[in-house]
Amino acid sequence: MIVDAHHHLWDPAARDHSWLDAPELAPLRRAFTADDLHPPARAAGIDATVLVQTVTEPGETTELLAIAATDPLVAGVVGWTDLTDPGITDTLAALASSPGGDRLVGIRHQIQLEPDPAWILRPEALRGLAAVAETGLVYDLVITPDQLPAATEAAARLPQLTFVLDHLGKPPIAHGRAEPWAGGLRALAARPNTACKLSGLVTEADWAHWTLADLRPYVEIALDAFGPRRTVFGSDWPVCLLAADYADVVSSARELTSGLDDEERAAVFGTTATRVYGLRPPD
Template sequence: MTGPGTVDAHHHLWNLAARPQPWITGAALAPLARSFHVEDLAPRARAAGVSATVVVQTVCVPGETSELLALAAGGGLVAGVVGWTDLTAPDVADALAALRERPGGDRLVGIRHQVQEEPDPGWLLRPDVHRGLRAVAGAGLAYDLVVRPHQLPAATAAAARLPGLTFVLDHLGKPPIATGALEPWAGHVRRLAALPNTVCKLSGLVTEAAPGRWGSEHLGPYADTVLDAFGPRRLLFGSDWPVCTLRAGYSDVVRTAEQLVAGLSPGERDAVFRRNAVLVYGLDVPVPGVAAT
């Protein structure tokens, strides 16, 4: 189902010798307390037929984005970078322009903030954040949403106020897969999906599931919900490597995603695994039938 040309629209990289990852704490996350380089990912990606990826920020500091852009500038696997900048800063537009001038700046395709860590469930609706999101739209970038279910209403309101900005929902909005509950998450997701400027990543599911219960039979109700809400033309595959390794290997995640969309037509599966990422992020990669930007 996947094959040469597959795009992994969501993974991470970090080098602990260069930059700490303060979020990696406790026994549960201990396996992630080491460096993960693109050289570690490349053979796994090749084996799965992945020829291009989008690397996504993990910490809210300016230096990380510059480092990821420099990595992407070297060519190879990483075709796009979803970075970070302070959306609340008065000079956010200038900061985005400066990132574009850095080595690899042409690979900047989106911005993300760790909204899931913000105590204010309405953080996305703050006037200073709204100004920052307008600057992201003005720069022609997408905005990745990493939120928890209770933050989805604010995300929906923000997307409604900014129809010119594409909002990319990471990890389905982190549904409570381990408990088996669908509501109120499903209702929140459907309201977000009703807005045409929203898309969703089929990513991060295995780590929201209980250990040993991340197969397609456990994830199916959640994948079916977003397939119905967004449709296959607004879903993007992402591995969430290396975070996914807390539950499953790279090939396992790819295979499970294939099983979750097995009922789609070949063209729809191709959209999920290739075309949608190229179109949403404007990736300059050769994908049959999609002009590079």
């Protein structure tokens, strides 16, 4: 399978998406449905996708799983639940038994919005992460560079849990800097229970003027740190539309990985995501 391991669907009219209130995000302030995604994804040769949460509301995860139950493209869902809830084990079990629950492959929380850079190391958060591991799910990390050290410590404390770093940890591409992001990324990659996503990079660059040359150093650092067998491709659609259309995101990722051999490229574009998330082809 060729896998897009990171995209979203939403409808601001049906659920509050206050994060879209920023003026620069106005182009995203509309519904994006599976019907919108299918044509560009199929045209790009995508066989399966991982649908990822956008808001910290439990109802959204149930809705995403219901989509996955009937959508011919969605092979997995990374949802949200409150890590700090003492009843998280029961909540995860309820999600797994809901319509589409067999497509639940991971959990994530918008750690990037937490003011405490060590939020993930709070005892209640670590307890929740342990429950995620016990349920056989993956944990997606949506964090900023200053939160990489705490994420690395969490990965060290929970070797039984696989952590997947979304958007390479949001490197400062628009500013042309590598450190301290690169050092933090390499430290996380040194933990064998981690992987990373080549996703969300065009929106970390200058939206109007980015080039492949802007992205290449960060992709090379990530591939060197994690290796292709712990790296997955994700479009971050429709957020990517702020800077590039779906076809451009896919073609850019293919060009940026053109130096890999066939097996390594197959890993980035499919086999790593299939293994890490335990994906099976959509019905």
